[in-house]
């Protein structure tokens with residue numbers, strides 16, 4: 001627990017969990033809507049790079065948050081906003097402290113903040129005996145961010161609409177994901193703002209079905225695509241430079257997740273994934289690598 005957290009009132013008034021990150025294996029942008037959002041179709045899996053969240057009753061009224069990343073300690077934190085929204089919905093006067101330990105990069109396309117919000121909704125529902133179902137929590141979550149509802153349907157799901165319509169799917173594949181995170185926060189709204197319909201050339205409507213049936217990483221990787229990739233490269237030249245370096249080093253296919261700065265590749269075995277991670281480290285481009293299991297869900 002972070003040293004700045006207020007004292008807990010009772011030992012049994014704390015609940016903790018982890019939330020995974022999300023990877024968009026496919027991301028098709030269907031077009032701009034009248035409300036300013038974009039309609040999407042995306043196959044998403046949970047990956048085992050996780051943040052840890054503890055929600056505890058505090059002796060201070062309201063909702064406070066502590067975090068190993070001090071930039072995230074304000075009320076704009078999505079975990080804070082989720083707890084506040086749930087308290088309002090349940091008619092609870094919150095006296096809550098959220099302690100967040102971040103491992104998922106911020107604005108990296110892995111929906112770490114949205115996962116924190118989803119996990120906080122689950123934890124506070126338990127802490128306050130809210131009795132809400134995951135479906136009801138997902139509906140509240142959609143008010144916090146487009147990527148929040150999907151966490152209630154992982155390990156794997158297809159999201160449509162602006163992301164809030166989610167259908168659980170079951171993948172035949174299980175294995176390992178190599179993540180290579182560029183040290184660069186990419187703004188989702190900026191990426192969508194520069195997205196152009198011509199960017200969607202890669203889209204293949206059969207890909208989702210082929211990935212769901214695939215048994216090996218080698219079968220899945222060629223089906224992965226991201227219509228936002230070109231827009232991310234325009235917004236974040238650092239990410240484009242890394243994409244070129246990866247291509248030049250013959251590291252095999254890597255894609256980026258969502259509107260962020262994280263490259264991924266799937267592997268069937270952990271050892272091969274670690275070998276590929278070492279080759280990424282040898283590029284000396286300041287990338288942070290991780291090898292994690294997938295698909296995984298919210299616990």
Ligand code: C5P
Nearest residue numbers: 036037038145146147162163188189192
């Ligand atoms: O819902 P969320 O807060 O994650 O979205 C951040 C921004 O990304 C939105 O304000 C919007 O500009 C853009 N966005 C979009 N279409 C989506 C999801 C997000 O245009 N489906």
